[in-house]
Amino acid sequence: MAATTIPVLPLLLLFAAASASASASPYLSPTTLFQNYKNMLTNFKIFVYNPAKPFTFQNPVASLFYNSLLKSPFRTQDPNEAHLFFVPFSLDTSTRSLARLVRDLRVNHPYWNRTLGADHFFLSPAGIDYSADRNVLELKKNSVQISVFPVISGNFIPHKDITLPPLNPSASVISAAPDNASTTSFLGYFKWDGKTESNFVEELKKDGDFLVDIERDSLDQVRNVKTSKFCLLFYGGDVAWMVEAMALGCVPVVIVDRPIQDLPLMDVLRWSDLSLLVTAHGGAKRLKELLNGVRDEKYSGMRRMASAASKHLVWNEEPRPLDAFHMVIYQLWLRRHTIRYARRELV
Numbered sequence: 001m002a003a004t005t006i007p008v009l010p011l012l013l014l015f016a017a018a019s020a021s022a023s024a025s026p027y028l029s030p031t032t033l034f035q036n037y038k039n040m041l042t043n044f045k046i047f048v049y050n051p052a053k054p055f056t057f058q059n060p061v062a063s064l065f066y067n068s069l070l071k072s073p074f075r076t077q078d079p080n081e082a083h084l085f086f087v088p089f090s091l092d093t094s095t096r097s098l099a100r101l102v103r104d105l106r107v108n109h110p111y112w113n114r115t116l117g118a119d120h121f122f123l124s125p126a127g128i129d130y131s132a133d134r135n136v137l138e139l140k141k142n143s144v145q146i147s148v149f150p151v152i153s154g155n156f157i158p159h160k161d162i163t164l165p166p167l168n169p170s171a172s173v174i175s176a177a178p179d180n181a182s183t184t185s186f187l188g189y190f191k192w193d194g195k196t197e198s199n200f201v202e203e204l205k206k207d208g209d210f211l212v213d214i215e216r217d218s219l220d221q222v223r224n225v226k227t228s229k230f231c232l233l234f235y236g237g238d239v240a241w242m243v244e245a246m247a248l249g250c251v252p253v254v255i256v257d258r259p260i261q262d263l264p265l266m267d268v269l270r271w272s273d274l275s276l277l278v279t280a281h282g283g284a285k286r287l288k289e290l291l292n293g294v295r296d297e298k299y300s301g302m303r304r305m306a307s308a309a310s311k312h313l314v315w316n317e318e319p320r321p322l323d324a325f326h327m328v329i330y331q332l333w334l335r336r337h338t339i340r341y342a343r344r345e346l347v
């Protein structure tokens with residue numbers, strides 16, 4: 001029951017800027033977040049259905065979340081006190097087996113019918129697709145899906161679904177503090193895989209304001225990230241180091257050609273104030289104009305908030321207060337209010 005015994009004061013201190021002015025807060029609801037989180041720690045109950053047979057997730061971050069959930073103090077053996085119900089199924093479950101699984105829940109347990117699955121959630125690293133089958137469609141449309149950021153657009157339903165933050169490459173780097181902002185030497189940093197070619201990458205390479213870095217020595221990389229103002233991430237490319245960049249004080253710039261709503265902790269963090277979303281249209285020149293257009297005062301706020309927010313995106317083998325595991329659980333807690341219909345009796 002470790003999570004329920006955290007003293008209140010350290011918890012308060014862990015919430016960055018919880019007591020500071022709301023405008024500088026990385027959170028969407030700085031005034032209610034703390035109390036709400038505390039309520040979650042004491043009250044939240046999740047019932048886990050038994051899977052047909054034990055299984056593991058191959059995806060590392062899904063596996064970590066699943067195992068942490070099974071061991072967590074939020075789990076209850078009593079479905080009648082549960083706020084939410086977790087439906088575990090392995091990645092290789094066919095649509096037909098998934099349909100049978102949902103039908104069995106519907107027929108054999110009293111909980112599905114009360115909300116038609118709205119107080120149920122499931123874990124699917126890539127998300128599930130729309131289906132012609134009524135059971136799978138109900139799961140898709142009503143239940144909360146947890147998948148791994150980023151998710152292909154059709155597989156994610158905003159306001160309902162949740163993504164897991166990427167697994168961070170190195171926890172020791174995360175604990176490093178950002179350097180003094182005045183030491184920046186690059187406008188934008190781009191961690192290049194050394195393979196993917198595009199006009200955009202070519203333009204970045206030619207422009208001395210951008211550093212296109214190929215993974216060599218991780219210490220060099222840490223220094224380069226620290227001395228860059230912005231870190232460029234291609235949505236759908238390697239985003240795992242986003243959290244590392246934020247922790248090191250590099251403001252994330254997500255390059256994507258459409259609006260996205262599947263950022264991790266989307267309903268907790270004020271992403272619009274601690275990151276930039278830009279399209280690749282216009283190339284490096286337009287990107288440079290945009291980045292140069294961010295005023296110093298605004299930039300230092302973004303940087304501070306990005307660094308504070310990164311603490312909530314860090315995964316631990318053993319979950320710690322306010323880390324990625326707890327914040328994903330918190331997003332589930334925010335989704336617990338569903339209307340339950342009493343079982344209709346024959347008259």
Ligand SMILES: *[C@@H]1O[C@H](CO)[C@@H](O)[C@H](O)[C@H]1NC(C)=O
Binds near residue numbers: 110
């Ligand atoms: C839930 O509703 C369906 C009809 O949609 C019914 O067939 C099923 O028996 C109900 N489940 C329970 C447990 O009553």
Ligand SMILES: *[C@@H]1O[C@H](CO)[C@@H](O)[C@H](O)[C@H]1NC(C)=O
Binds near residue numbers: 181182
């Ligand atoms: C940042 O560094 C500059 C010189 O490099 C120094 O003058 C300034 O006091 C430092 N600021 C902080 C907050 O450490």
